[in-house]
Amino acid sequence: MKHDIQLMVNGDSYSLAIDPSRTLNQVLREDLNLTGTKLGCGSGDCGACTVIVDGRSVSSCLTLAVEVDGKEILTVEGLAPSGEKLHPIQEAFIEKGAIQCGFCTPGMELSAYHLLSQNPTPSEQEIREGLSGNLCRCTGYNKIVEAISVSADRMNRKPSKRKSR
């Protein structure tokens, strides 16, 4: 039996009728065409599918879409809603060369987003711990850690300064 659910994804509201065994990852990618969210291992180890649900990072591959009915979801597409102006985390990833093949990047950025929302001034150790659920098989971790550190500094500055940069 299909279940009717209401999702708020990146500020847009969607009404869907879905099979309850389908994951949030499947619904985002297949029904909503939000393919920025990746599917890696499918078992919660790699973090490529990470999205934010009601302010917390989760593995969308292990989340049933029916369970997030009525919740607010942020995907990588929502980090740069205009499609032009990037989020400070994304800008820092580019500047620091924290992207190689790019497959882990959306998950990395959303884990960084969650980390910085909980701890705006993380130490290097805390950044590494915050990213421990995200694997990069190009092994570009140092650049990623640097990028998050830089974006944390910038996000903590006054908004006016950020604009004038």
Added chain:
Amino acid sequence: MKRSGFDYYAPESISEAVVLLSDLGENTFVMAGGTDLLIRKRHGMIFPDAVVALKKIKGLDRISVGPKKGLVIGATALLADVAAHKGIQNKYPAISDAAKNTANVQIRNMGTVVGNLCNASPSADNAPALLALGATLSIAGPQGDRTLALEDFFLGPGLTALKPAEIVIAATVPPPPANSGAAYVHLSARGKVDCSAVCIGAHIELQGRKVNNARLFVGACAPIPMRTPRAEKTVMRKVFTEKLAEKAGAAASEEALPITDVRATQDYRNSMVAVMTKRALLLAHKRARS
């Protein structure tokens, strides 16, 4: 041909959940965070006909710390919330340490402490500390509610003492006695994220400099998280020293029954049970003194 989908139920009360579990067929699974259930489904280990989700039950995610009741962790309380709970960090640091060391950030934002227990993995991170602290489980079922010592809960890998249609609704840890301390330490190949190769829960009570009571449990080294009574006996009524902790570690290592698997060899596990038991005792002792 097994079907790939399942029916999904999200009851809003415990009694409704119990009725559903009684009425639905045998192949019905209870789901809290889903982080274990959905992996097992994906790996073709289970093909559920129905899933009964607990998240909609109000108040089941409660965490409370009180002077009389002790610590109560509701069935849907998230690992992340247990790890970050100030009251738990203060009074039950072994419990918050175990939750904090379970899996990764995302899984802790989805998975639950009680779910970790109910999956009955021999390496369940949250089991040894809760066992050492004498936790009990509150269970609801068609025959009414009952309380079970966590020590009597695990029967084998993936096997528990739950009867059909029963649900664990909370884990309760009694208030820690005066001059007591507990610790959780673990070891895994990558240090984070992956399953523990050895994990230890230790609890000791001091009377002066002597150990008055001790409870020691080893995870991932037997079909269930196991107690190591000879190691406990080694420290009982003795003045606590580092040497004594080392002796207890050696005893625990003789008692443990590890196997060789992808996470560690039998020999390495045996050596590490000794080391980690000693470390857990030292930390528990430090906490008992402070």
